[in-house]
Amino acid sequence: MTTSLTPDAATASLAGSAGARAVARATTGVADETTPDVEIVDVTKRFGAVTAVDRMRLSISRGEFYSLLGPSGCGKTTTLRMIAGFEQPTEGEIFLDGKPIAGIPPYRRNVNTVFQHYALFPHMDVARNVGYGLRQRKVAKVEEARRVGEALALVRLAGYERRRTWEMSGGQQQRVALARALVNHPTVLLLDEPLGALDLKLRKEMQLELKALQREVGITFVYVTHDQEEALTMSDVIVVMRDGRIQQQGDPTELYECPTNRFVADFLGSSNFIAATVEGVDASSRTATVRSDRGLVLRGTVTDPAAAIAAGDAVTVATRPERLEVRPDDGAAPGAAPGWTELAGRIRQGTYLGDHSEYRVVTDLAGELIVRRQNTVGAGSALGGGPGDPVVVRWHETANLILVG
């Protein structure tokens, strides 16, 4: 399960077809390598009074793993369904391979979906399920059998052709669903929380496997999830959504290190938030000095490159819990090194979580802060961690992210 090496022949064939696709495209002259696979231009989708997707603008590049991440009801599924053709945008236009696809029914779009609950056809065995798309396209029987065999090998289910789908485990059914989609060499593969029904351990394995598979076949994946860890694990690009709007998009590191608004800083990982007012701005380095409501002066990076801020603006300073350090208060006079902030406080609650511990520390100047501490050798018990214990929290100014709005 954990080793995800797949037979080379199968990989080569699928990858080769992506190349063939590129050639076909070049000869038709409609699009070239740089054309995004999917382009969503100002798309709005309304269901009666509900706006599920709101003026969305997104360009999905070829061969990349995109994740749509957001809380329940933010419009992720609706976005996928519009790409697949099950819903029509109320406004705006979607381009697939450079061509507008409005009005083209799902069965004429070169897009395939992996559904959350697999949606395998119960009256067909594994091979007939996987070959379904090929049969609709009138692929010859021999060719169908060959490609089905390859696709099954790719998801490491070789030899399962004659199995009944309902006799298989959840993870196996998931692979069948994946093979059934991949076998058609779609331009884009859409996956709607495909691992949602699996248990945690299997899910983690499948995450790595899916990512490896995507690299091998080179097909563009658009993956819907509300699990931030899943998105961080697999994606080349994460698109964070909320209430039908894109909040921010970027690679996992960028999103985690540089969230541009409070929602993203909170949804991806967790953050301490300190309300503050801007005192001074250094435009060249995009840093600012701010004063918190309780008088704490902090310097930090303005994360949103588009934000125009000036002295007197209200902002929020976000700091990641693992960027804060905590140590017992030894009574030494607080004297912080340049660039560091040091605050005295008292532990309100300490939670031991195995690999790390989490402390809620109440400070005078910054209110309650959450501090995460890795439990390295000897560290687990080094901090007494009882409620009321005096501690010192410190962090460097590079941890301060200044968010507008």
Next chain:
Amino acid sequence: MSASGVARPRAGRGRALIAAERMNGFIDGLFRTQAALVYAFLYLPIVVVVVFAFNANRLATIWTGFTTDWFGIALNDAVVTKSLGNSAIIAFTNAILATTFGTMAALGLQRVGKRTRQGYDVLTYISIIVPEIVIALATLVFFASTFDVVNPVLAGLTGGGKGAFKLGFGQFTIIAAHVLFNTSLVLLLVRARLSGMDRTLVEASQDLFATPWRTFRQITFPQLLPAIVAGFLLSFTFSFDDYVITSFVTGPGSTTLPIYIFGQVKRGVSPETNAVATMVLAFTVGMLLIGQAVLAWQGRRSGSRNGSMANIVTER
């Protein structure tokens, strides 16, 4: 449970428990006896009919010896075979039409608005709930008055010669009346199955390049097949043994088996009638067994729990 019970010593409580247990056992026994009596009441008459079909005595109620002669006599009786043929033709045509229309209606109702659907639902249930005698009478009146209007027109068109085409009661009217009722039945069965069906299967099929028609053929229809088969078999049997409606709208030469049997019984039960009834019974049970087998096979193929008729009929 009672306050005094709580205060009593342990031994007393134990005795009370045993007494309660005994009471329960007694009530259990009563229920079992009652169930046995109900089943006996339902099925004994059938057993009697079957047994006396093998009675050597001309008088149906006195047992004198075993014989299978009555079956031969019944099968050589031209009136019996004619009415058996009528019944079979009517039941079969009815089942085909009702299954087709019912399935089509169920599929159509998927696509209309909620309002329209509810309207049709009411009509469907009415046609099932309304007493048969009312439907029979209404159908009779409808046909009679329609013929009164249409036949003179037809006569005018064809010149009104002696052999001219003319609408009248017969197999056609019986089939029409039966289809009316059975379509509702099939509609309900198929709708139940349809609403229990996983909608994403249809989407998955479209996603995999199947046109709506191919999706219907390859996904929807196989999923609905158990309900369609059940509907066909039920329509067939309901039509095959219908008496009330048939007796109202029948015409010369279209006597069905139930009507024949009822006519016979008025002159006293004969072993021949018993033999006919036994054959009908065997045939009906055979149909049910075939249906059951088809569904079990379907169930195995589709991996669903709907492998029995009872499930389909009671589902939702």
